[in-house]
Amino acid sequence: MLTRELIRKATGNWVRRRWLDFRNGHSIYLIFIMTFANFITIQYKLLIDKAPVLGSIFHSIWGFALLFIAIYVPLGIIIGYWHRKSQWRVEQDALFKENEIGATMWLFVIDLIDGKVSEEEKLQMREMLTKITRRSLRSAALRPSSTIDESPQNGKAQKPNPVDAEVKPEKL
Numbered sequence: 001m002l003t004r005e006l007i008r009k010a011t012g013n014w015v016r017r018r019w020l021d022f023r024n025g026h027s028i029y030l031i032f033i034m035t036f037a038n039f040i041t042i043q044y045k046l047l048i049d050k051a052p053v054l055g056s057i058f059h060s061i062w063g064f065a066l067l068f069i070a071i072y073v074p075l076g077i078i079i080g081y082w083h084r085k086s087q088w089r090v091e092q093d094a095l096f097k098e099n100e101i102g103a104t105m106w107l108f109v110i111d112l113i114d115g116k117v118s119e120e121e122k123l124q125m126r127e128m129l130t131k132i133t134r135r136s137l138r139s140a141a142l143r144p145s146s147t148i149d150e151s152p153q154n155g156k157a158q159k160p161n162p163v164d165a166e167v168k169p170e171k172l
Contacts, residue, residue, distance in 0.1 A: 040065050 044064045048055045058064040096102070108125055111117045117125075 040068055043068065 041061065044058070044061045048058060048064075058067075108117065108121070112122070
């Protein structure tokens with residue numbers, strides 16, 4: 001019975017991972033390439049039809065595509081670099097300001113360091129984090145790449161529980 005349930009869960013995860021791989025491959029790579037080729041084709045058709053001077057320069061779409069890529073790709077790199085250097089911080093700042101869970105966690109850590117956290121609040125936070133880590137450990141147990149700690153104490157393999165580690169304020 002347990003074996004069937006594990007196989008069902010492992011198979012379900014396998015299918016879900018393949019679905020994620022398909023979506024990423026499709027949206028990040030395949031659609032990007034198809035959209036880029038479509039964009040070049042449309043620009044060629046519009047530019048050559050509307051400007052006969054360009055028709056005498058570009059006798060085929062291949063020459064136009066090479067020149068277009070030679071200009072467009074470096075321009076895209078420059079704009080992407082500018083975005084990463086200037087806009088990325090703005091986006092991350094906006095996301096950080098809307099992250100209520102992260103804010104709650106950081107406030108708890110600050111209060112813990114300052115000694116303003118009651119034992120009941122520590123217990124509540126520990127229980128919440130334990131539930132989260134147990135969920136991720138359960139899903140990790142079904143993955144073949146999960147980390148297993150060989151414990152010499154009893155000779156059995158045990159999964160490490162990061163919640164069991166004691167957090168000392170001096171390490172924060």
